[in-house]
Amino acid sequence: MEIWRLPISASQRGKLISAGYTSLSSLSSISSSDLARELTVSESEAMNILKVASHSRGSETSNASCSIVEGAQSAWDMLHDEESLMHITTSSADLDNILGGGIHCKEVTEIGWSSLSLIVNSVLKYKLTTAFGSESIIFMLIGGVPGIGKTQLGIQIAVNVQIPNDFGGLGGKAIYIDTEGSFMVERAFQIAEACIEDMSEYNRFLRKDFQECKIKMLPQDILENIFYFRICSYTEQIALINYLDKFLSEHKDVDMSLWSQVKVIVVDSVTFHFRQDFDDMALRTRVLSGMALKLMNLAKRFSLAVVLLNQVTTKHTEASFQLVLALGDSWSHTCTNRIVLYWNGNERYAYIDKSPSLRSASAAYSVTARGIRNSSSSCKRIKMM
Amino acid sequence: MANKLISEIPLPKSIANVFSARNISTAKDALSLTEFELMELLDVGLTEVRSALSQISEIVAPPYQTALSLMEQRFQNEHLGGHFPTGLKGLDAALCGGIPFGVLTELVGPAGIGKTQFCLKLSLLASMPTNYGGLDGRVIYIDVESKFSSRRLLEIGLRSFPEIFQMKEMAQEMAGRILVLRPTSLAEFTLSLEQIKVSLLQNQVKMLVIDSMAALVSGEHEQGARRQQTLSWPISFIK
Numbered sequence: 316m317e318i319w320r321l322p323i324s325a326s327q328r329g330k331l332i333s334a335g336y337t338s339l340s341s342l343s344s345i346s347s348s349d350l351a352r353e354l355t356v357s358e359s360e361a362m363n364i365l366k367v368a369s370h371s372r373g374s375e376t377s378n379a380s381c382s383i384v385e386g387a388q389s390a391w392d393m394l395h396d397e398e399s400l401m402h403i404t405t406s407s408a409d410l411d412n413i414l415g416g417g418i419h420c421k422e423v424t425e426i427g428w429s430s431l432s433l434i435v436n437s438v439l440k441y442k443l444t445t446a447f448g449s450e451s452i453i454f455m456l457i458g459g460v461p462g463i464g465k466t467q468l469g470i471q472i473a474v475n476v477q478i479p480n481d482f483g484g485l486g487g488k489a490i491y492i493d494t495e496g497s498f499m500v501e502r503a504f505q506i507a508e509a510c511i512e513d514m515s516e517y518n519r520f521l522r523k524d525f526q527e528c529k530i531k532m533l534p535q536d537i538l539e540n541i542f543y544f545r546i547c548s549y550t551e552q553i554a555l556i557n558y559l560d561k562f563l564s565e566h567k568d569v570d571m572s573l574w575s576q577v578k579v580i581v582v583d584s585v586t587f588h589f590r591q592d593f594d595d596m597a598l599r600t601r602v603l604s605g606m607a608l609k610l611m612n613l614a615k616r617f618s619l620a621v622v623l624l625n626q627v628t629t630k631h632t633e634a635s636f637q638l639v640l641a642l643g644d645s646w647s648h649t650c651t652n653r654i655v656l657y658w659n660g661n662e663r664y665a666y667i668d669k670s671p672s673l674r675s676a677s678a679a680y681s682v683t684a685r686g687i688r689n690s691s692s693s694c695k696r697i698k699m700m
Numbered sequence: 701m702a703n704k705l706i707s708e709i710p711l712p713k714s715i716a717n718v719f720s721a722r723n724i725s726t727a728k729d730a731l732s733l734t735e736f737e738l739m740e741l742l743d744v745g746l747t748e749v750r751s752a753l754s755q756i757s758e759i760v761a762p763p764y765q766t767a768l769s770l771m772e773q774r775f776q777n778e779h780l781g782g783h784f785p786t787g788l789k790g791l792d793a794a795l796c797g798g799i800p801f802g803v804l805t806e807l808v809g810p811a812g813i814g815k816t817q818f819c820l821k822l823s824l825l826a827s828m829p830t831n832y833g834g835l836d837g838r839v840i841y842i843d844v845e846s847k848f849s850s851r852r853l854l855e856i857g858l859r860s861f862p863e864i865f866q867m868k869e870m871a872q873e874m875a876g877r878i879l880v881l882r883p884t885s886l887a888e889f890t891l892s893l894e895q896i897k898v899s900l901l902q903n904q905v906k907m908l909v910i911d912s913m914a915a916l917v918s919g920e921h922e923q924g925a926r927r928q929q930t931l932s933w934p935i936s937f938i939k
Contacts, residue, residue, distance in 0.1 A: 322746035557757030
């Protein structure tokens with residue numbers, strides 16, 4: 316590793332190079348007071364430089380017993396970790412299916428409890444898929460035309476993450492970052508109510524033998540575990556994502572139990588404020604990718620799922636219009652997983668556009684008064700016959 | 701919040717001086733650059749940049765609310781539970797009480813279906829006192845197509861609320877609460893938005909009606925993408 320890659324200020328770097336220290340190895344044998352004298356900096360600054368240099372060097376030396384590169388995990392260990400990860404169901408069994416069980420934690424996922432039988436199905440499928448060690452989705456981008464149900468999906472996820480462990484959920488809290496003002500509390504209340512009703516039905520159906528353990532959750536409790544941030548400009552958006560680090564660590568310290576940690580961050584929608592106002596396109600791309608990296612960082616450190624909702628625009632190619640996610644290709648590259656929501660006739664479909672591990676597949680879903688559910692198209696066909 | 705001055709944020713003196721020396725005066729400027737760019741610009745180390753950014757971010761970031769407190773707030777503070785009932789039972793039920801406050805609601809429809817009539821009725825409702833289901837506030841009506849007819853408004857008032865509108869002073873008072881603006885171009889409209897923003901807070905304006913957005917743009921001669929661009933700023937401003 317060369318000097319110019321060290322995270323030190325430009326003037327310090329300049330002094331190092333002009334003094335003849337071009338590689339890390341040259342710094343290994345010098346003492347801080349000598350360095351201070353040669354570079355004409357203070358001793359504490361010199362010590363700092365040496366500390367940074369040794370830290371960078373340490374990550375490169377091979378270690379016989381431990382991992383070859385510090386901070387990396389062997390693929391086998393990762394598989395083991397992924398298998399024990401839990402999923403957040405989207406409440407539509409078809410959608411869960413193509414997602415490999417639901418939205419996983421520790422990844423950023425961009426994009427409900429349906430009727431009784433489907434609840435059972437999705438829980439069973441969750442168990443099956445984890446046995447195969449499906450790779451977890453950390454970072455997911457869900458894009459769609461206006462009115463397709465992105466906000467509904469976001470609210471459904473924020474409610475579903477709170478499903479207790481006994482019912483196959485994560486029992487965690489949610490952070491909902493609203494940039495457009497489309498979060499309706501009454502709707503969240505409706506979805507929360509429906510979720511609790513489905514849970515009690517499931518309870519009654521499956522646990523007939525056991526003691527009747529009533530669901531003690533109220534819709535108000537679910538609403539209480541959704542942290543809502545309203546953002547009015549891109550500066551606030553950047554500031555908030557920087558601040559989330561501190562917010563999450565504070566929250567983690569206060570409540571030690573697994574129950575009350577934040578498990579998902581939903582951003583609705585991530586690119587709204589960046590579409591107007593920014594004159595410098597290159598800067599916009601840099602800021603956005605910086606933001607995406609920070610979110611990925613948060614996802615890994617706190618083991619949460621990050622779901623980003625995005626708008627779509629039409630791209631003019633030759634003579635046709637093509638729907639693409641807003642803000643161009645560069646932003647699309649930063650997200651590892653992408654789901655596109657679209658209309659097909661009268662039905663809503665979700666299509667996995669890009670994923671490192673999941674197959675491209677599409678599933679139909681519908682938005683009902685109770686939230687996101689399986690689309691009932693099969694029932695329609697039977698009725699027509 | 702975005703334009704908060706760096707000087708007002710409690711940063712360590714040395715960093716604050718460097719920020720001002722490099723002409724980064726608002727939080728917006730500081731947060732628009734990436735960490736490395738700031739390092740290059742300010743000539744300080746990564747840890748200092750990071751800690752300065754985290755302090756700035758903490759202050760600029762909006763506070764959080766749980767969804768529950770949001771709902772409670774709606775019911776307690778905001779009049780009528782955060783929604784403005786339109787008087788159409790089916791619509792109000794579907795909208796969870798009525799047209800929500802604090803968001804943009806768009807009325808869409810083919811020509812002749814009654815959009816302007818709807819707007820007139822809503823403006824009237826908004827100006828009515830609360831015991832008649834109104835908001836007891838002012839309405840700013842931006843009439844691009846010159847469709848606003850005060851005679852029709854009074855007719856609606858007479859038929860719907862005869863007890864009030866038959867008295868001339870009351871009718872005058874109610875109608876007086878509806879202020880009509882007639883911008884002739886998008887540029888004029890955009891300019892007047894700034895003015896409206898100021899007067900919104902001062903004059904108890906409870907509703908803003910724009911009739912119609914499409915007319916604003918179709919009057920312009922620019923084509924394609926530029927049209928969308930010119931509209932997007934006013935829209936986000938209104939939000």
